Amino acid sequence: MTLLDERLTPQGPARPQLRAGILGATGAVGQKFVEILADHPWFKITALAASERSAGQRYREAARWIGSAPIPRAVADMKVVPLRDNLDCDFVFSGLSARVAGEAERMFAAAGYPVISNARNYRMKEDVPLLIPEINPDHTALVHNQCWDRGGYIVTNPNCSTVGLVCALKPLQDAFGVDAVQVTTLQALSGAGHPGVSSLDALGNVVPFIGGEEDKIATEPGKILGMLAGGRIEHATMAISAQCNRVPVLEGHLACVSVKLRRRTRLGEVRSAFAAFASPISDYNLPSAPRSLLHIFDEAHAPQPRRHVYLEGGMGVGIGRLRACEVLDYKFVVLVHNTVRGAAGGAVLNAELLVRQGLLLPQREAALVAAS
C-alpha cells in the first residue's frame, strides 16, 4: 500500500486531485473523457490537447460538441493546446485515432507521462497491459517492463466489443475453461465516432462489416484472460470467431455469443457462474467501478441497447437469454455501453486502478519515487 493509496481511502485525510490531460480532446472519445471527468472526485482536467487545426481555440469553439448534456463549464473556455509533450498535467488520457496515436503516445510516455490509452496501437504489445480492472488488475505489473527513462508508461483498454465479451467469458473461463467462442455483434453507430457513418448508410439498414473489428475480437480476449507469470502474459488459448455488424442504434453494442466449454456443465452451473462473479477489486472502492459488473436478465426480451445500456451508469455489462446451444454448449446475449465501459469510462477506471496500485501519482511525488 502506497502513501497515496492511504490518502485516497474515504476515511483518509484530504488529498489533492491528480491533474489529467486529454489527447485528442476534441474528437468523439475525447469529448466523452471530458464528460466523464467533469465531476470526477480524483481527476481534474488541466490540459486539452488536439491537432494543430484546433490548437489555440477555446474548447467550446474547437470541439463540435456531440454530447446531449452541455459542455462542462470548467472546460468550455479552456484553450486547446497542440499535441506536444509539455502538457501541464500528471498523466494523460488518450482518445487519439489510431492514425496518430502510435507516435503521439510514444512521445508522451518517453517524456515521462503515464498514458492511459483507448487507442488500439499498443494493445497487443507484449509489455503493455490490456486492462479491464475487474478481470485482470494484476496485468498492470507489465508497466515495469516498459523501458521509458523518465517514469512514463502506456496502458490500454480493449476494443469496445471485446470488453463485454471478455467480462462474460471470465467467469466461464475460471469455472469451466472456454474452448471456443462464436460471436456475432450488433454494434452502435457511436462506435464509429463523429461524423462516422453516413445517415444514408445507417438509417433502416445494417452494414455487415466493420473494418478490423473481427480481428480485434479474435485476438484481444486471449491476452486479457491470460495469466501473468514470470513478468509476462501467457495468453489464454481459445478459438474465437467474430462476425461484426453496424446497426442503427446510438449507444450499446450487443453480442450474440455461443461458447464451447472445456468441461461438461449444466445450464444451472453456467448461470451460477455468471451470478457468482465477484470483482477482485471491489474493496478498492474505485469511483467509476460498478457495484456489480455483470447483470443477469432472465426475461426473454432483455437486454436491449436502448433500455439497458446505462446499467450502472454505463459501466455494467448485461447478460441475457442464456440457454443451451445446439452446436456448441451454451449461448447468450451480452450488452455493453460502447463509449462508456467500452472506451472513455473504461480508461478512467484503468486510471483509478493505477492510482490505487500506487502507479499513478502527482508528478512531484512521481519524481520523488523515481529518484528514490
Next chain:
Amino acid sequence: MTLLDERLTPQGPARPQLRAGILGATGAVGQKFVEILADHPWFKITALAASERSAGQRYREAARWIGSAPIPRAVADMKVVPLRDNLDCDFVFSGLSARVAGEAERMFAAAGYPVISNARNYRMKEDVPLLIPEINPDHTALVHNQCWDRGGYIVTNPNCSTVGLVCALKPLQDAFGVDAVQVTTLQALSGAGHPGVSSLDALGNVVPFIGGEEDKIATEPGKILGMLAGGRIEHATMAISAQCNRVPVLEGHLACVSVKLRRRTRLGEVRSAFAAFASPISDYNLPSAPRSLLHIFDEAHAPQPRRHVYLEGGMGVGIGRLRACEVLDYKFVVLVHNTVRGAAGGAVLNAELLVRQGLLLPQREAALVAAS
C-alpha cells in the same frame, strides 16, 4: 406433362388464368399477396376472404393498406367475404395468422381447394410439402399422401428466415455435406406484421428475441433439405443453432452464418459451389422465379438490407463476406427479402411450380381429373 402444362408454354395457345382466393386478405401478408398478384400473368384474384369484422366491406375500406404503391385498382372495390369454404376461386393463398390458420386451412383443403399457405401450422406435418421451388421441387409429391376427399391439399413455404439460410446451405449440402450451422439473424420489422412492433421498442434499438423463431430455423431446414424416398421425406441431419434479433430495418432479414462441413474443403471450392448453383426448375420459366437465385457479393460491405433486398425483385438471395471461420469451417452473410421471397412471393412461386407440375388446375378440369 399435363394438358395444362402444354398450354402454359410461352409458345402455346392462349390459356385461361387461374382464379385465386386470398385468405387473410386484409393482413400484412394478405396485402403483399394482393400487391404481387396485381399483374400476375397466370393468376387472377377473384376472392378476398377475411375475418367476420372485415367481411362485407370493400377491400379499400377493410384493409388498412400499408403498401407504398396504391391498392391495385382491380381489387380496391372488391367485397371482402368471410372465411367460408364456398369461395369463388380455383385455389387459395393463405396469409392467415397461425392462430386461425390451422382450422381454416383444413376446412378449405377438405372442401377441395388447393391451399398454398404461408402459415406455420402445417409446415412440419409429414405429408405436407415445405417448399422452396429451386431447392426441393419434387417434395410436392407429398400432396398425394394427403387424404382429403375432394382434391384439396395443403402446401407451405418456410419461415422467412429459414428461406435465405436454406438457399445458401443447399449447394454446400450437395457438394460437401453440412454438419453444423450457427446462425444469428438481424430481422426486419415487417416480419412482425402491422402494427407489429411498437416504434418505441424499435427505434434505435435491438430486441434480442423473436418468439418461436429460433425453433423454426433449427427444424425447418432439415425437412426442406431432406430426401424424398418411398413417398416420404428423410430429413437431412445437421445441428442448427439460431439466435434471432429484431433490428430497426423495414425489409430484409440478414443472417450471419457459420458452417461446419462434412468434408474438408478449400475456400475457393465453397465460393464455387455457391456460384455454380443452378436451379433445377430453370426450364419451367416460372414468372416469379429469379433468373439467378444466389447472388454472390465479393465487396466487404455487402449485402445490406436497404441496398440489396430487391435483388431479382426480392426473389433473389444475397450471399457475402465468405471467409474462413476460426471455430467451424466457413462463415458468410445471407440476405433475403422477408415479405417477398420469405412470404407472399415464395408462396406465389410455389403455386406457379404446382401449375407446371399439373397439380394446380382450373376447378372444372380438376374435377375432370379427379373423376377420371
Next chain:
Amino acid sequence: MTLLDERLTPQGPARPQLRAGILGATGAVGQKFVEILADHPWFKITALAASERSAGQRYREAARWIGSAPIPRAVADMKVVPLRDNLDCDFVFSGLSARVAGEAERMFAAAGYPVISNARNYRMKEDVPLLIPEINPDHTALVHNQCWDRGGYIVTNPNCSTVGLVCALKPLQDAFGVDAVQVTTLQALSGAGHPGVSSLDALGNVVPFIGGEEDKIATEPGKILGMLAGGRIEHATMAISAQCNRVPVLEGHLACVSVKLRRRTRLGEVRSAFAAFASPISDYNLPSAPRSLLHIFDEAHAPQPRRHVYLEGGMGVGIGRLRACEVLDYKFVVLVHNTVRGAAGGAVLNAELLVRQGLLLPQREAALVAAS
C-alpha cells in the same frame, strides 16, 4: 401563507410527505409518474390504480415497463388496485386515457381527492385550472369555483405541444401582445404512448396528422394566457393555426413558430423579452421547477430533440433560431420534453405549486380545514 407552507420552507421543521395515488399507473404516462416520483422529496406513492385487468397484480407484473431505468424498488412489488374511490392517499395524479378519465376523475374529485390530471377531458372546463406554474400560478384559484362537497377538485396541465408554445409566447404576450401564431410541430413518438405508433409507420417516415392535436394547440393557449378576473378566466385572444406531424424521434416535441405581435418591435427586443423572462414562482423553491424556464440558443443548429431535450432535467424549454419572418413578424423554434414537462413532470410541478399555495394538504389537515 398557510401552516403547511411554513413547514415546507427548507429551513422549517421536518414535515410528513404527502401520499400520492396514481390513476392509470400502468400506462405510459402512469409509468412516467412512477419514475419521476421515485425520489420526490414531498410526495410518496402509496396507491397504484389501474383497470380491472391489472388490478390485483404486483406493479412489476402489471406494467409492461418501458422506461430505460429499472422500476423503482419501492414500487415494483406494490399491488395494483382497481380504479375505486377508496385509495389510500392524500391526492391523485391522473395519467388516465381520455376514454376513461372523464368519469374516473369526476368520481375521485367527488370523493374528496384533489385530482392532478394530465388528461384532456376537463382542461377547457370553465372552473378547472389549466396550469403551467411559471405562467399562470394564480389560476389555481379556480378550484374554489368547483362544487365538490368533500374538498376534492381537479386541476390539469396542457397538451404536450401546447406547453412549450405557451412558455415561449408568455414573454411576448406580456411585452408586446401577440396577435397571431402559426405553428408547425414535429412531435415525438412517445407522445402517442405505448405501443402507440407502429414501427412500420414511424421508421424513416413522417405522418402529417395527429388526431385532435391541432385543435388543442389552437384553443388551450388562450385559456392559459388568460387573465383571472372576478374569479374567472378571460381568455387571451390570439389566432393560432397549428399543423402537427409525427416524426421518428423518441422524446421531444419541436415546434416551428411564427408570430404576429400587437406592437411594432425590433428583433433585439424580442430576444431580450425571452432572456428576461422570470418565473413568478421562483421563490417557491419547488423541487421540480427548472432554475431557468427558457433557454435561448444562438447557434444555428439548436435546439435539437436528441441533444437538448433534457434541459433542466426535461423541465426547461429551449428556444432557438429567432429571426424575422417575411410574412408575420418573427419566427423561432421551440423544444419541449413531451413526457416530462409536457405530461407527468408538468403535473408533478402543478402539485408542488398547490402544496405551496396551501391547496394540497394531508387528508387529515384537509378535513380540518374543510371543517373550519
Next chain:
Amino acid sequence: MTLLDERLTPQGPARPQLRAGILGATGAVGQKFVEILADHPWFKITALAASERSAGQRYREAARWIGSAPIPRAVADMKVVPLRDNLDCDFVFSGLSARVAGEAERMFAAAGYPVISNARNYRMKEDVPLLIPEINPDHTALVHNQCWDRGGYIVTNPNCSTVGLVCALKPLQDAFGVDAVQVTTLQALSGAGHPGVSSLDALGNVVPFIGGEEDKIATEPGKILGMLAGGRIEHATMAISAQCNRVPVLEGHLACVSVKLRRRTRLGEVRSAFAAFASPISDYNLPSAPRSLLHIFDEAHAPQPRRHVYLEGGMGVGIGRLRACEVLDYKFVVLVHNTVRGAAGGAVLNAELLVRQGLLLPQREAALVAAS
C-alpha cells in the same frame, strides 16, 4: 414546330439518341442522373466527368455507388474523364456542387454545350431559365438572351424544396392570386448528399436548420411563377417565409404550407383549383413527365414520405390535408421526391422539354442551326 420535334413524335421515323454528358457524375446527384438515364428513350450517356481525383478510373471504381439498384451495366465500365470542355456529347447535365459549378458550367456553356444544371449558382441570374416544365415552359426563351458565342446555354431547375411548393402554388396563383406563404419543411437526408448528415446527428433527431435553404425557398418561387414579358421575367410578388428542418427520412421532402390568397375563396374552390390543374405541356408526351402532376389526398394521414414519395415514379407531387387556416386563409401539406422531381429527374424533364422546343439538338445539327 421544329425539324427535330417532328422526328420525335411517337409516330415519326426513327431518330438518333442525343448524347448526354454528366458533370459531377460520381456524386449523389450525378449517380441519380446515371440511374434515371439508364433506360432513357432519348438520351444516352456518353461522357462521365468528375474531379481530377476520380478521372481515369472506371465508373464502378470512382463512384461510391449509393443506389439500391446496381450500377447500370452500360455505364459501370465507362472511364471517368476530367471536367474539361472537350466532352464527347451533345449536351451536359450538371450535378456539380455549388462550390465548383459556377466556373465549370460557365466553361461548358462557353464551349457551346447546353448545360442542364441542378446547381444553385445560376438559378437567379436574369437570363437563365429556372424551370419546372409543367409550370413555366415558356421561360426557356431566356436562353436566347444568353451571350455565349458557340450555341451553349445554361438552364436550371429549382431547389428540391422549392419544386413541390411551386407546383402547389401555381394553380392557386392562377385562380386566386397568392399574397403570402408560410412554409415549414421536413426534409429528407438524401437532400444533403452522401455522406451528408452524420448518422449520430440524424437518428431519432431533428436538425432545425439547413444552410441557405430558407433563402432559396423565399426567392425562387417568385421567378418561376413570374411572367415572361418582353424577353424577361417579371417576378411574381408574394411574401414567403420558410422554416427548414432535417428529419430522419431517406427520401421525400414534406412541407406544411399556409397561404394567404389575393381574393376571398371557399375551400371547395381551392380543392377544385388543385384538382383541375392541367399541365400546359401534356401534349408534348415527354418521357419523364407524370401523367398527372398533382395528386390530391383526402384521407387524413396522407401524404407520407415513405408511402407516397414514388407517386408517378417520383415525378408527381402529393397534396393533402387541405383545410382552412386560422391565421392566413388555407393550409395543406405538400410532398415531393427530393432527388427525383427535386433534382436529377427534374433536370432530365427540363432537357426533354428543350428537345421538344427545338432547343436541344445533336451537335452537328446544332452547328448547322447556329451557322444558318
